[in-house]
Amino acid sequence: MELALLMRAANSGDGAAYEGFLKALLPVLRGFARRAVARVGANIDAEDIVQETLIAIHLKRQTWIDTQPIEPWIRAIVRHKAIDALRRRGHRVHLPVEDFENLLATEPLTPDDAHRDIERHLPHLPERQRDVIRSIAIEGRSIGDTARQFAMTEGAVRVALHRGVASLAAILRGET
Amino acid sequence: MNADELIRALAADTPPQASSLNRSIAQAMMIGVVCALALFFATIGPRPGLASAIHDPRVILKFLTTLSLVIAAGGLLLRTIRPGAGRGWWAIALLLPALLIALGAIVELNAFPREMWGARLVGRFAPFCLVCVPLLSAPILAALLFVLRQGAPIRPGLAGAVAGLLAGGAGAFIYAAHCPDDSPLFLMTWYSLSIALVTLVGSLIGRRILRW
Structure with a gap:
């Protein structure tokens, strides 16, 4: 999983690398979003959080310094967006940092309910x-x-x- | 539109790389400072005899503390707007200006008899300082907050407060070139209050406009 390499290539204008980066990220985001939703027992579609996070990572990609490791950056954004999304829907949220430790080592999940429509x-x-x-x-x-x-x-x-x-x-x- | 389709849209949305965030912030800082300096020279201007006053350690202390605040707050600001970036030593570096003021105050308390402490602390132009520092800081804070919206602070209120510290420190640095009250006791009280005011404003605005 060479997310940093893909993102670096993307930053120098390689659109295909960027698409590859987002696609590699998708199962990871899904795994996390589902765990977050399950933890607060919320009746929320995790896919909403996934899509919100994708857009956030896209719009804020220049806040990553490309000489730094990319994992902490991704982890912080995912956690922030998940907390934000759950809170907005009226849930009191505490998402322990440990939930994010192995974020990038999660096994890819089958996108069963991935056809959530935005x-x-x-x-x-x-x-x-x-x-x-x-x-x-x-x-x-x-x-x-x-x-x-x-x-x-x-x-x-x-x-x-x-x-x-x-x-x-x-x-x-x-x-x- | 499912996530894969969304990714297609995002991947197509790759404009020529925007200029780096650090550079944008540096530019904003420069524009803000130029506006503040223009305001300064158009209104109160430097004190008469600044060139000779600059040899007084008390005057030097005013510039030194505000400058160290600018550097520490600037370094911290660049961290608070990047997700996952630790604060490093920058938060601790904020103690440096406080330490400098404390040292100055101790020396001052020893140099003057107790009866004069009150007068040294109140100075001559305390209310003026409370108005001028925030006014000089305002263009800097505005320019900073404007570009900080490109950032991604996990805690928008905190990022706004740090921007306020930076702007307040810079505004106070400029005001120090006019300020005729040289006592470190004055610096400790009124400069700190003025900067705290700018910090509070920065925090309140940041909480609103730096969410993402």
Whole structure:
């Protein structure tokens, strides 16, 4: 599991490495989110926490210094987002640090309930952002194809995508 | 949209690498300090005879304590906005300005008879200090908080407070070039209060705007 290597490559502009990084992270996040939900006995979909954490790691990736180990950084973000998400849903939370010790050694979990939909949040986004996110994430188009589809420039697609991700994060945090 | 689809969107959202967080914070600090200096020279300005006053150890102490506070708070700030980064020695380094003030105060208490302690402590312009330091700190704090939103503080209130300490220390450093009250007792009381005020404001704002 060379997360740091993948992330370093991603930071120097390697999009495929970045996707690899996020994919390698996914089962780890799932394992943790489920444990956190089980610990507080909450009736919450762990996948919500997983997606929130993914977006947080994405938006805050420049807070990792690439000469430092990446595990403590990931662990701190996951713990923070899990506590935050559970608290917002009205749960008193204490997540012992030990829960996070072996975070990155967790066995991959089968994504049985992984098809949790955050698509229900998409209607709350401005139209342009929604179209672009849907085109890239769900329909799997590239930036270039999306630009042609909506008669936008690639730059405008990138801006809409970035804003869309940020809006999604705000919605998941319950800020809008 | 499931997690895999979300990842596709995130992976596509890789703009040309944004400038490093440390650099953004350094730039914000510079912009804030330039604004504070402009405000300083446009209003109260340096004290007359600053060049000769600078040889007084009491005056040097004012600059030294505020500068050491700026350095310690700055180092700590860069840690508090990064998840998983330990605080290292920076939290302990914050004791340095406190220690310097304590030493100065002890020397001062020995240098003056008991009857004069009160007058040395109250000084001449205490309320003025309480107003000027926060005003000079304000542009610095504002610039810092603005860029700190790019950070990821696990405790937003704490990060805001540390930004307040840094801004307060820098504002006090600038004010020290004007301040005619040189007693370490004055420094211990009124500078500390002013900086505490900026720290409190930073903490309250940080708690609101630095959440992520």
